[in-house]
Amino acid sequence: MTGRRLRAVVLAAGLACLAAGRLGPSGADGGGEALAAPTRAKPERVVLVVLGGGVRTEEMLGRPDLMPTVREIGRAGVVSGGWAAGGDDPVDATEAILTGRDVPPTTPNPTRPAHPTVLEYARKVFPDPHAVWYASYADGEALDLAVSGHAAFGAAFAPSFAVGDGPFGEPLKGLFARFGRPNPTPARAWALLDAMRDATAAAASRRGVAPPTAAAAAEERRLERALLEEVDRRATGLAGPAGLDARALRAGLTVLKVFRPRLLVVRLGQADVAMKDLYGYWDVLKRDDAELARFRRELAADPALATTTTLIVVADLGRDAAQNAAGGYSRGDGSASLRTVALVAEGAGVRAGAVARAPRATRDLCPTIGRLLGVPTPFAEGRARDDLFVFD
Numbered sequence: 001m002t003g004r005r006l007r008a009v010v011l012a013a014g015l016a017c018l019a020a021g022r023l024g025p026s027g028a029d030g031g032g033e034a035l036a037a038p039t040r041a042k043p044e045r046v047v048l049v050v051l052g053g054g055v056r057t058e059e060m061l062g063r064p065d066l067m068p069t070v071r072e073i074g075r076a077g078v079v080s081g082g083w084a085a086g087g088d089d090p091v092d093a094t095e096a097i098l099t100g101r102d103v104p105p106t107t108p109n110p111t112r113p114a115h116p117t118v119l120e121y122a123r124k125v126f127p128d129p130h131a132v133w134y135a136s137y138a139d140g141e142a143l144d145l146a147v148s149g150h151a152a153f154g155a156a157f158a159p160s161f162a163v164g165d166g167p168f169g170e171p172l173k174g175l176f177a178r179f180g181r182p183n184p185t186p187a188r189a190w191a192l193l194d195a196m197r198d199a200t201a202a203a204a205s206r207r208g209v210a211p212p213t214a215a216a217a218a219e220e221r222r223l224e225r226a227l228l229e230e231v232d233r234r235a236t237g238l239a240g241p242a243g244l245d246a247r248a249l250r251a252g253l254t255v256l257k258v259f260r261p262r263l264l265v266v267r268l269g270q271a272d273v274a275m276k277d278l279y280g281y282w283d284v285l286k287r288d289d290a291e292l293a294r295f296r297r298e299l300a301a302d303p304a305l306a307t308t309t310t311l312i313v314v315a316d317l318g319r320d321a322a323q324n325a326a327g328g329y330s331r332g333d334g335s336a337s338l339r340t341v342a343l344v345a346e347g348a349g350v351r352a353g354a355v356a357r358a359p360r361a362t363r364d365l366c367p368t369i370g371r372l373l374g375v376p377t378p379f380a381e382g383r384a385r386d387d388l389f390v391f392d
Contacts, residue, residue, distance in 0.1 A: 033300035042391065043348035044308035046369050047256070047264045047299075049249070050097060051288065052090050052137070053271035054331055055315040057081045057342040059285055066285045069293040070313060070344055077311075077346030078354050078388050084361040085317045085341055089331070093317040093362065094145055094267060100366030100380025112144045115379045116153040118366040119146050122263045123157040125375045130259040135162040135252035135266040137244040142269070150379070159265075162251040241280065242270045242287035249291040253298055256305060262373055274319055274329045281328065310349050310372055310389070314362060315341035349390045357387045 051060065059066055061074070061081060071079075086096020092103040098117040122132045134146040147158045201211045211217070245268040252266040268288055274281035292313070300306045319329035321337040331338055341362065346352070349372055363382035370377035371384040371391045384391065 033297050041348060042374070043310040043372055045260070045262050045264070045305075046310045046312065046372055047252075047266070048097075048365065048369065049252075049292065049295075049311070049313045050094055050265065050267045051271065051313065051315045052094060052267050052269035053284075054090055054274060054317045054319045054329075055271050055285065055341070056318045056329065056337055057315070057340065058337065059282075060315055060342045063285075066282055067289040069289045069296060070342075073296070073311065073313060073346050074344040077344065077350040077352050078356070079342070079344045080356040080360065080388070081342045082336075082340050082358070082360060083314070083343055083356075083364075084359070085339055086361060086363045087317065090269065090272065090316050091145065097314065097316065097362045097365050098145060098265070099148070100363045100377055100382040102361070102363055102381070110149070111141065113148040114150065116148045116150045116157075116377075117146055118369050118375075118377060118380075119159040119263065119265060120148060120150075120153040120157040121366075121370055121375050121377050122373060123159060124153065125373070126262050129160050131262045132159040133162055133252070133255045133259070133261045133264045134159045135248045135255060135264065137163075137248040137267060137269045139163045142267070145267070146265070159263075160255075162255050163248070240287070241283035242268070242291070245270045245284070245288050246291045249288075249295050253295050256299065257302065260304070263369065275324070275331070276326050276328050278323070278327045278329070306347075308348055310345065310347045312343065312345040312365070312369075314343040314365065316362075317341065345388065351388055351390060354388050356385065360385070 060070055061067075061079065064071055073079075085093045086102040087093035088105050091109065092105070095103045095113050095117075098119065099113050099115045100118070101115055103113075119132055119134055123129075126132060134143070136142050136146075143161055143163065146161070148154055197217075201217075205211055248266055248268060252264055255261060255264055270284045271281060271288070273284060296311070299309060299311065317331065318336075318338045318341050319331055320333040321335040322333070324330045343356075343362075361382060363380070364385050365382065366380045367377045367382050367384040368389060369375070370380070371386075372389060
């Protein structure tokens with residue numbers, strides 16, 4: 001089967017999944033384009049990217065050779081250091097971000113958070129399963145962070161998940177196994193598709209068939225392109241440093257472009273190599289930043305997303321101030337380098353150039369996202385950051 005025929009089959013499978021509701025709950029260039037100029041209007045959607053595995057502020061904000069895109073986001077919106085992490089390891093620290101509550105160390109750690117996450121809060125307000133998504137660099141227990149064991153929330157309000165092969169993983173897996181992976185779509189293919197579509201519409205009109213409205217045609221083209229780009233994403237091997245992180249960001253991008261969710265959380269995690277491999281850690285940060293640049297560029301290029309989206313990027317936890325015997329960075333010295341992290345944000349509802357008041361903690365993000373989306377977060381203990389974001 002030709003690559004063109006495979007794409008047609010995949011597109012049909014993807015559209016069928018959308019229609020049947022089968023996708024319910026269950027990526028070295030820097031910079032990129034900024035989102036549209038910040039507005040005082042509340043956003044329609046929030047994207048939270050968690051740089052997981054332990055990323056020091058020194059690298060996130062102080063090394064433009066490693067993370068230029070993060071610095072560009074901060075220049076376009078807000079940039080702030082000194083946010084107290086809410087846990088002693090990356091799992092607990094991420095849980096604190098999602099639940100809005102600091103997580104004390106326990107042995108053994110519970111499988112799921114005890115309190116609801118911002119994802120569950122959002123699902124309770126937005127019942128459409130495609131309105132809230134969690135994209136993760138890993139599956140299994142890594143997905144447990146998204147859904148609590150709370151009696152009033154839990155699995156009934158779980159988000160949709162995009163992990164590994166992304167939101168269209170299952171439909172594409174069988175097709176790729178049978179027909180092989182196609183070559184990436186050449187740039188001229190998009191113009192050819194448009195020409196074919198126009199010719200088809202003209203022929204139908206001559207037979208007396210009314211053409212679709214301009215809005216319907218635009219929506220059909222948007223979905224078609226997003227799904228075909230997902231085929232290209234799956235046809236590209238994402239290995240090497242931060243390969244899993246890259247897959248998570250690209251899966252998240254597909255979710256944004258196809259489903260237009262109200263809340264998307266993307267959790268990365270491969271910076272955990274820092275303990276034993278300093279250069280590996282730097283390579284991960286470079287790759288994560290390059291994929292973030294791609295994500296930001298695609299977001300800015302979509303008019304429906306660029307003006308309505310808040311993008312927040314935060315580290316889960318820091319690392320020790322000094323290198324260990326292996327030349328890497330451990331976690332355990334109790335320093336500000338370990339216990340505090342950096343945050344950058346841009347887009348709708350962001351007070352560009354604002355300075356965050358003290359005290360500030362990552363547990364503040366859950367109620368902040370809730371206020372941005374009009375979602376109550378009754379069990380969160382952080383405070384919504386009206387010094388950085390517009391809520392009215």
